Amino acid sequence: MLLQVKDLSIEFRTDEGTVRAVDNVSFNLREQEVLGIVGESGSGKSVTNLGIMGLLPMPPARITSGQVLFQQQDLLKLSEPKMRGIRGKDISMIFQDPFTSLNPYLKISTQLMEVLQVHSTMTPTEARRRCLEILEQLGVPEPEIRFDSYPHQLSGGLKQRIMIAMSLLLKPKILIADEPTTALDVTIQAQILELLKEINEKHGTSIILITHDMGVVAGLCDRVMVMYGGRIAEQGVADDIFYRTRHPYTRGLLESIPSVDIEPGARLKPIPGSPPDLTTLGDECAFAPRCQLAQSECRSKRPSLSRESETHSYECFFPVPVETTKVGQG
């Protein structure tokens, strides 16, 4: 087990009340695995991962309980300088928007070499060689020219490749990709996903892929975790989620994917309602107000974790029966 998250809870103190952004979340990341975290905006995907990285702004954020175990140490208890030594070296991160993730005033070379300067004692020549090597590996055309460019001189896809290069410079064990393709167009999106897959296979880097796109998950992930209202609604291997769906929310997500073989003029099936207000969410099922299968029990008590199989678990009192869930993939 490479990374173990146990009972992680994160709260935000705001003027409107306390927001429980992550509520008792537990999951594991194995070596060489791609874990997908899916959920709509505000479901706690990004906050969970920022919590793991120790990048949450505190205050207003507060980690109220839980452990994040990585190499026999609890990352939540590490001091800031020690954590800094892990960030970028053992666990690195790529962000949603490559257009704003690079400093417009600094050359690509400065920004790439900065990572090496922080974590290693390489001489500038060695560092330069390493950077060019990784740019070449990631399929950046004419790496030497790009290396001396400024961010505004590169396209979005190239910028994301640079960001990925930056996160891979020190061969991290875990790569957290927070919606890495949201800001890119579809062809570039496919290239970047292909690249992530290649990195996973060639370097054996474990990847946590945060996304709200079920199609991306289907193509890339070994295991999938569906989050809703700061809780894990359902998790399992990709096939569990797509073919043996049990949680009504997961089914809703799958049904709302547009597909190419849909009848012309047919309507998509959205999930009715809107995401829960996390300031008022109490001890009940977060999805109950939008769920067609909900009963009175769902509104008074949070369902406990049910295990379907070795790999597959969900939080629901009245799960979707298995045979009705042969939904086509998007």
Place this chain on the structure above:
Amino acid sequence: MSKAAAQNDSLVQSTKSEKNHRSLWQDAVKRLSKNKAAVVSLVFMTVVVVSAVLGPILSSYPYELQDLDRINTPPVVMDVNALPDGIRTVIPEDYIQLGPIYWNTRHWLGTDELGRDLLVRILYGARVSLAVGFLAAIVSLIIGVLYGSIAGYVGGRLDNIMMRFVDTLYSLPFMFFVILLMAVAGRSFYLLFIAIGAVSWLTTARIVRGQVMSLKNSEFVEAARASGTSHLSIILTHLIPNTIGPIIVYFSLLVPRVMLEESFLSFIGLGVQAPMASWGSIVADAQSIYLFCPWQIVFPGLALTLTLFSLNFIGDGLRDALDPKLKGKQ
């Protein structure tokens, strides 16, 4: 691929690489050179600086040399043989006739009421005024940028304390403060920079704090943190370069303001002491007789005004030239 297409491709690539090799500063110089007002001002400032340095060295009259036979000699007169009026002196051998006007060949810009050469005093005053202007502005810039960026980056309570301190200093009548400082600590030339610098960093600090606050949540800062960069180097390498645009603009406004303040202090007798000269003290010396000897107030005033004008134009040009986001929009 046909041969022509290949050739075309390599052509495209070579123009591309030339473009990419241009650095931020080369770009800035190129854009600055297109700005006519800035170029003219830059030439003017160069002339001012060079003559401020060389003028007093080359001139045969030291700036403090009094020639009591030539008190208040005008630079031009209509008639060298007119009766002296008791205030101005005109010595006919000093003048040559060109057209209807007689020009002073001994003292090009005339003399002051102690018979000192006005041109040398203005050039010498340029040294003092420029030195005070730039040094005090740099002092205030260093204090303000560091103070503001720390307050803005750390935020929260520290920011509150630091900025309330700034507010408190703002509410002090600052000229009074400078005057008090100069009166208590003696009238040293160096104290002048420190006194002005120490009170004019407040606005810099506010501007930089605001900039840093809006930048510290940007994704490139988060990306830098995610790769393990320490807070100090985030401030120094990522945040401060991004505030350089507003800082340069403010600096270009600060230098003339400080020069005015120095002139004001010299004017009321707290700045440089006789026989040293600054533009302010030259004007101050002339205030009692400027109706009879307008050249004594016109020339130093003109020097001050033109210098302030060109500094403003240069600052304006630099701001446009240094902003990579404005690239190609002019």
